[in-house]
Amino acid sequence: MSQTLIKNATLLTMCPQNGTKPFEGDILIEDGRIAAIGQNLAAQPSATLIDGHSRLVMPGLINAHTHSSETFFRGRYEGMPLEIWLLYAYPLLMGPVIDDRLLYLRSLLLAMDSLRNGVTTICDDFFDPPVHDLSRLSTVFKAYDDAGIRANVSSAAMNVHTLDALPFAREIMPRYLQEKLDFGPPMSAEAYIDYCRSAFASLHGKASRLNFMIAPSAPQRCTPDLLQACHALAVEMGVPLHTHILETKTQAVTGHQIYGKSLIGYMHDLGVLSRNTTIAHSVWVSESDMEMMGDAGCSIAHNAVSNQKLGAGIAPIRHLMNAGITIALGTDGVSSNDTARIFDVMRVAGLIHSVSGPDFDQWIRADEILTMATIGGARSAMLENVTGSLDIGKAADLLILDLTTLSFTPLNDIAKHLVYAENGSSIETVMIAGRIVVQDGRLQTIDEAAILAEIRELIPAHLAAHAKLEARNAALHSTMAEIHRRATSTEIGMNRYTGGPRA
Known part of the structure; x- marks a missing residue:
């Protein structure tokens, strides 16, 4: 039996008993799981000892929604709403699929960015047209296995023609x-x-930390029988049905024009809203939508940064919380965010909802943001019995941060420091299932310098080929711009105000 004992640390457990209230204590880890939390804990003579003095130990962060298929497009686009941006990041006029080595490196780069910034679990809905290929899915799993990260992985499914979904x-x-x-x-x-x-059968449960999830891209992009079959299998296997709903005003118009109701109402009528349903975005939802989502026990992944970069709007987070919906945080893809840092999302989510109105009692607080980034994310991934809080029996997925850095000096309230002041630079150690994967800012699982050098060598040719695809797809730009213009000026009869800042 292998043991690690973290002594005399400040603990932020996010468990029901303590929440965001820090306390001093020890954590004993045995064979990758938390065995005890308390004061003056003892360990075997062979145990690894970690001095927790002036250190904060907290659960690893969970990225509840991202797309590794965007990782090579960091810093490439701006000033485009979603429907136009998709033309370039996910070209409709497609070229050859990315080769297997770049697929591996693309996934690994996302894992590296995540781990270095305290994200221990990712939910990766990657896109790999035109077909779903088990060997290519295996390549993504291998990248995450090599990195040591915990992940839910899927490739987005759709079977409705793009033009019929707009x-x-x-x-x-x-x-x-x-x-x-x-x-x-x-x-x-x-x-x-x-x-x-x-x-x-072949990949789910790999390394006891990599799972397959089911990801119909969006209700308007999938036939009813596909949505219902996906939901039934998700319930059978106990995994998320991970989808995108009501990210933009265009999608809100889509539901009413195609189905005569909101996309949430459409999902409800199909019987595919449930505890298993995790919805990315949920910006343009009505009060009745939120009531249906709450009654069903759904989760949402709040992509606070991406929604602003793409001009989608601000999700009504306080209303969603009041409806009983689990809230998690996601970065979305690196192209629509430009980082995989949940610390950035935490800070933005902690700020943007304060412009929602004068009732400041309804603004989102730092302790609520931390809950979204940890146990809320775990619930959205259906991993709350595995990770998301420091609880006895759970996997030792945790961060150790230096409390003597500028971000914590002088130290006032740890939760507020984490949300508003910290950016991940204070992280000393990242542990997943008891294994140290980042130590003193260095990845322990892979040769980071060699991987980055290989990417720099291979990527120019890939991006040059992608630039040709962008040029081809520019022919569709004016159409998507006009769809966006018409949708944003269309009244859709929602039963609450839309389009402005919301909490």
């Missing part, structure tokens, strides 16, 4: 351009579920 698209886009968007026969629900079952 309002006004068929009437705006010239016919000759529509004819270029030939994606072949749509994937059947049976084919995707067969793929998912193969993934569960």
Whole structure:
């Protein structure tokens, strides 16, 4: 039995008994799990001892929504709403898929960025058109296995033509351009579920920390039978149904134009809102939407930074919380955020909701933000019995931060320091399942310098090829811009105000 004992640390457990109230104590870790928390704990003579003096020990952060497929597009785009940005980050006029080595490196780079900044669990909904391939999914799993991170992984599924999932698209886009968007026969629900079952059989539970989740891209992008089959399998396997709903005003218009109701209402009528349902974004939701989500026990991943960069809006987080919905935090992809740092998302989420109105009692507090970043994220990933808090029996997924840094000097309230002052630079140690994966700012699982050098060598050719795809897809720019313009000026009869800053 291997043991690690962290002595005399400041502990922030995020467990029900203590929440965000710090206290002094020790943590005993045995075979990757937390065995005891208290004062004056003893360990075997062979145990690894860590001096916790002037150190904070807290749960690792959870990135509840991201896309590793964007990792090579950091710092590439700005000034585009979602529907236009998608043309370039996820070209409709596609080229060859990224090769296996770059697929591995792309995934590994996201893991590296995450780990160095205190994220111990990621939910990666990567995109890998045109087909779902088990060997390519295995490549992503291998990258995360090598990095030592905990992850829920899937490749986004869709089987509705892009133009049929957007309002006004068929009437705006010239016919000759529509004819270029030939994606072949749509994937059947049976084919995707067969793929998912193969993934569960061969990859789910790998290294006891890598899981497969089910990710229909969005309700308007999937046929009803695909959504229902995905939900049934998610419930059967006890994993999230991870999807995107109501990120933009365009998507809000889509629901009412195509289905005569909101996309949440559509999901509700299909019977696919439940405890397993995790919704990325949830910006343009109505009061009735939130009531349905709360009654079903859904979770949302609040992407506070990405939603601002893409001009999507501000999710009504206080209203969502009041409806009983679990709130987690996500970075979204590196292209729509430019980092994988949940510390950045925490700070933005702690600030933007204060412009929602004069009732400052309803503003979001630092302790609530920390809950979203830890145990809330674990619940959204259906991993709350594994990670998200420092509890006996849970995996030792934790961070050790130096409390003598500028971010904590002078020390007032730890929760507020973490949300408003810290950016990850105070992290000394990152541990996952009791294994140290970052120590003194250095990754312990891989040769970081060699990986970065290889990426720098290989990426120019890839980005040059991608630039040609961007040029091809620029032909569709004016269509997407007009869809965005029409949608933002369309009244959709929502039963609460929309489009402005909201809490």
